[in-house]
Each structure stands twice: as C-alpha cells, then as structure tokens.
Amino acid sequence: MDVGDAIRSRRTHKQYGAEPLGEDSLRDLIDLARYAPNHHLTQPWRFRALGPETRARIEGAAGAKEAMKLRRAPTLVLATTTLSGDPLTDEEDLHATAAAVYAVLLGATERGLASYWRTPACFGEPAVREVLGLGANERVVALIHLGPPVSDPPGRERLPLADVLTFLP
Ligand SMILES: Cc1cc2nc3c(=O)[nH]c(=O)nc-3n(C[C@H](O)[C@H](O)[C@H](O)COP(=O)(O)O)c2cc1C
Structure with a gap:
C-alpha cells in the first residue's frame, strides 16, 4: 500500500477484534511517530501504551x-505533548504531535490494522491523569485505539478539492 492509498483508506473504527498488538508490533508502529516534522526538533510527543492494570484503574476512575467505551479496542496508546509555556512553541509542538499521531494511524492502516483517534473528556480529569502519571504541563492529544478490523466503515464525506484549494497568482 502506498502513502496515498493509506491516507484515502484510513477510517475511524469503533469496533475491533480481541487480539491486542504484540509489543514488537507496537514498537515498530510508534517508531513512525519519531519522524514527524517538528520545529526546532523539540520532540514534544510522549506515548504511553496502556497495560491491563492501568486500563482497569482508568476504567474505575472514569x-x-x-x-464501556474504553474497552472497545484491545490496544490503547495515549499520545501527549509536553508544553513548554512559550505560546508559539506550544502551538507548534501540538501541531507536531498531531502529525506524529497521524503517522501512527497511517502506519496502522498500511499494516491492515483498525485505528481511531479519540479525545475522551475523562482524560482531562485529575483522577484519570493521576493514574496515567501525567505531568501538569502535559496535554493529551489522542487516545489512539488500535486492533484488528472487524468492519469496513464507509468514508465520511469531504469538501471537494475546489472548496479547500486556491491557487494564488
Ligand atoms: C483531534 C481529533 C480528535 C478526535 N476526537 C474524537 C472523539 O473524541 N470521538 C470521536 O468519535 N471521534 C474523534 N475523532 C475522529 C473524528 O471524528 C473522525 O476522524 C472524523 O469523523 C472523520 O472520520 P474518519 O476518521 O473515518 O475519516 C477525532 C479526530 C481528531 C483529529
């Protein structure tokens, strides 16, 4: 599958098979994130693969x-950005982390995995943040859901290219 095919065929999956990704597969996938474009190479992204104990504690706190929703995917990876406090750097670091998350989603698609970028509100709550060991300056960017696909979700309608692309003279 080439990059264009991965971009066009990626879908948000809300149902998954039961088999979690093995640790090697997960390492191979999250490694893609490290190559995302990033101004000044601050590398602000951090990824936490949630193990069974952590998941149980989060479910208890949430x-x-x-x-019930958190149990949908067999593999969950939390992506965060560490904020520096400088507004411009923080904005760029959030963009860079979003690019890193997208690299993971595209890599998952290319590997035949289902994925989902989710931002559950409960990950902003102190009890959940404490379980995850999130620092005060860490912003949750995505709870990446991963696992075997069990359905083929239809593509969501997009604006036509002419509505979003302008050629300036
Ligand atoms: C920053 C961000 C946050 C998102 N958070 C959620 C979420 O909390 N819940 C949800 O159902 N989808 C979430 N999504 C997924 C979008 O709803 C989904 O990408 C969109 O509906 C388009 O569908 P597609 O991914 O299949 O192309 C999020 C996507 C992004 C980029």
Missing part, C-alpha cells in the same frame, strides 16, 4: 459508561 465511570461505568466511559469504561
């Missing part, structure tokens, strides 16, 4: 309804 409440029953959210816990």
